Amino acid sequence: MGGWVVLSTVIPVFKLYGEGQDWATPDLLHCETIPKRSRVHHWEIQAHRHADLCQLLYLHKGVAQIEIEGQSFTLDKPALQVVPPLCVHGFRFSENVDGFVLTLAAPLVTQLHAQPGVSSDVLGSAATYPAGRDRAYLSRLFSTLQHEYQSEQPGRDLLMLSLVNVLGVWVRRQFIERHAAAQAPERGREYFSRFSALVERRYVQHRSIEQLAHEVGISVAHLNVICRELAGQSALxxxxxxxxxxxxxxxxxxxxxxxxxxxxxxxxxxxxxxxxxxxxxxxxxxxxxxxxxxxxx
Missing domain, CATH: 1.10.10.60 (Homeodomain-like)
Known part of the structure; x- marks a missing residue:
């Protein structure tokens, strides 16, 4: 795909890429397919940033080379990319690309952050979340959102907001799962350290594994998983x-x-x-x- 080309030393701040005018819709969101805008720009969106917009790019098919704050990586499997406000970003897509770009205005982002299931740490930093088994689910979600965005049906605004909230919950769940996975090894070592200390103090007491696991603060099954990972043996x-x-x-x-x-x-x-x-x-x-x-x- 070659290197990235920046046409100016000043990174532009757009409402939407390629449009100089103000927010072009009365809605607090904008939804379009990836091909609609990228085809016009020969499948390449140069590095730019948005002052008060958050974007969620869902790659359903094809290949996307993504640049985020000077770091480049390639997506060749379905995934959702979060691009927070003021984050410098650019894209280059294969011509067979399929997917959607959802752009959220600042008031809507603030409203989302106020929801119990979506906090500011979810949409406040750039992140890539593989779609995995949720590929069809996300595709239907974005397709429905775009359909409502283009329609004038009764209850349109309410349904769009509901769909955006559903999407926000999905992103939040991925964020929590990733954070938990990142913390798991450290917590596992902490639990194993507690268990080892208990064993050292009480091995002559022949305490049951259930009792020891309870003192560590985890289940027997969890304790066995940690022991096998870190010691190659069961807790017993x-x-x-x-x-x-x-x-x-x-x-x-x-x-x-x-x-x-x-x-x-x-x-x-x-x-x-x-x-x-x-x-x-x-x-x-x-x-x-x-x-x-x-x-x-």
Missing amino acids: QVVHQRLLLEAKRNLIYTNMTINQLAERLGFADPAYFSRFFRRLTGVSPKVFRQQDVSLRR
């Missing part, structure tokens, strides 16, 4: 490995009997401790100690 295996480590240390560095060691590690039955040790190591505690003595000779 983490506890068992800590018990096993302590058992090995004592077998090697102390003269405690097997019965004394079992009691020290919280096993009420020495036989159960021996079975536990054998299951994890393949040998009994007695044999393990003998093997270590043999190796040190």
Whole structure:
């Protein structure tokens, strides 16, 4: 597609790209297909910005090369691009492009931000949200919005506002999901750190995983997911490995009997401790100690 060409060192501020006049519609929004405006400009919209307009570009088909604040990237799958006010942006589209551009005037953006499901952080920064399984849903939503925009049916304004609110909720959900995904690894490490500290303090108490998960503040299922991701083991295996480590240390560095060691590690039955040790190591505690003595000779 080649590089971007800026025709002037001064970035223009338009109401809509290619139009010098004021907002050309009595509505607080403008909706059109991507081909309608880009075809006139040979499929390329040069870098520009809008002083008080937010745009939502939905790419349904084709390829779009997008420039946002000097950074370029390519979209070749259905996605929605948020372009906030004063954000320098430009587009270059393939000739088979299909999709929509929804432009929202500042009063409507403010009204959207006042809704419970849409806050200012959603439309206040540039972001790209893949359509994924919602491709058909978004296409119908934008198509209906454009149809109402072009019509003069009773209740037109109310329906358009409702559709814009639905779109705002969709964007908000994507924002929340992305934010949660970005925070998940950090939170997971924090939970694992809490769990590890609890295990270190209480492994001889043989607390249940349910009790430990409750103290960490998450479900058993969530705890197991985090342990497998960060330790490669289930939560129960983490506890068992800590018990096993302590058992090995004592077998090697102390003269405690097997019965004394079992009691020290919280096993009420020495036989159960021996079975536990054998299951994890393949040998009994007695044999393990003998093997270590043999190796040190």
